[in-house]
Amino acid sequence: MDGGAKAKDSSLDPHAVRRFLADNPEFLRADPSLLEELGLRPDAANIIDFGPAALARVHEAHRRENAARKHLEATARANFAAQAQTHGAVVDMLDARNHADLARRVDELAQLRFGLVAGVVALEGPERTPAGWRALVEGQIDMIIGHDRVALMGFEPVALGLFGERAPQVRSMAMVRMAIWEPSREGLLAFGSSDEHGFTEDMGVELVAFLARVVERTAERWPVL
Structure with missing residues (x-):
């Protein structure tokens, strides 16, 4: 008690x-x-x-507030710039004249617009693969990004072969499935970055998926000859 x-x-x-x-x-x-x-x-x-200690606490709180505000502003600017570059990339792809030109434009916009190592369009199947596209065997996309996944952000060693001679420079990747023509064939749009933090698992895939849809619709203009 x-x-x-x-x-x-x-x-x-x-x-x-x-x-x-x-x-x-x-x-x-x-x-x-x-x-x-x-x-x-x-x-x-x-x-x-x-006193000095109290003033120091006020100053530190103000510094943290400024840092948070600057971070939000920088993120907003980066998102706006990425969207603007994506819209420009769409216009470039829509101007493609054939499958080979489309693949070339994807690679060029990856390097020139987004500062990446490479952009690749790949297609599965035993049938003919368009010029400039990477040929994949059936089921290879499942092996690269997983059977139940539509997209992958990060680093996947088995995907390095997509980037050919530039593979040693790739440290992270963004990849999205595609379905092209009717009956559909499995395809893959892939971007490689030299920065290991360029694409990470916690990033959203919306912009890359949007570009993949544009590639699908553009590629369907022409038959595979």
Whole structure:
């Protein structure tokens, strides 16, 4: 019982502490060491003023707020720039004259618009593969990105072969399935980055998937000859 009573007595009521300090202002002013711990100091007029520690805390809070705001602004600018480049890439692809030209444009926009190592269009099946496209055996896309996955962001060693002689430069990838023609053939749009953080698993795939849909529709203009 005594131990419980002592524990109860030792707990402080914030309202009681406030009333005590209001009724006894000299308690703080007469204790310099306590004022220093609280980051306060009495000025010449005997008024409590902010001390260096308190000012430092305010400055740090302001610095964090500025850093968070700048991060949000930078993210917004990057997203806007990516969308603008994607829209430009769509116009470039729609101007393609044939399958080979479409594959060339995908590779060029990857390098020139997005600063990537390569952009690749690949197609599965024993049937003929358009010029400039990577030929894959049936089931190879499942091996690369997984049977139940539509897209993959990150690094997948088995996908390096897609990038040919530029494979040693690739440190991360963005890949999206495609279905082209009727009956459909499995395809893959792949981009390779030299930055291991260029494409990561936590990134959204919306823009890359949008480009894949554009490649699908554009490729269906022409039969595979």
